Amino acid sequence: MxxxxxxxxxxxxxxxxxxxxxxxxxxxxxxxxxxxxxxxxxxETRIPNKYKELIGLAVAGATRCRYCALFHTEAARMFGATDDELAEASMMGAATMAGSTFLNAQQTDYDTFSRELHEMLEYVRAHKPAATASTTQQQPPMQH
Known part of the structure; x- marks a missing residue:
């Protein structure tokens, strides 16, 4: 006590x-x-608090916890997150859940998925253009 x-x-x-x-x-x-x-x-840890709260928001959306969604939204705002960042974090949760639902429902072979993912990443790294101010915004997300 x-x-x-x-x-x-x-x-x-x-x-x-x-x-x-x-x-x-x-x-x-x-x-x-x-x-x-x-x-x-x-x-304060290796991940800045704003990003931890944005992660928390994405997880809250995926788990459908309105208490957590409110907490992490307001905490993220307190740590400087914008409405656009909150929306992106929420969408990342949704996109991850959509992919997860499809892959699990299809019972996609994990080893094949892993091998193909690593092949894709290797290809993207090998074909990554030199980072410039004009191309950074144009690159597909995996190239950052």
């Missing part, structure tokens, strides 16, 4: 209140959840 009180105090200091859902979390889960949230999700 002492850990829970300490965590609630940390949450309140950081956010100004302890959200109801944190108060309702089982005691056995609070420490692990808060440690991950504090030390990974909210901390």
């Amino acid at each position: 002492a850990d829970v009180k300490r965590i609630h105090d940390e949450v309140k200091e950081l956010f100004g209140l302890v959200p109801t859902w944190v108060k309702e979390m089982p005691e056995s889960a609070v420490t692990g959840f808060w440690t991950m949230m504090r030390d990974f999700q909210l901390a």
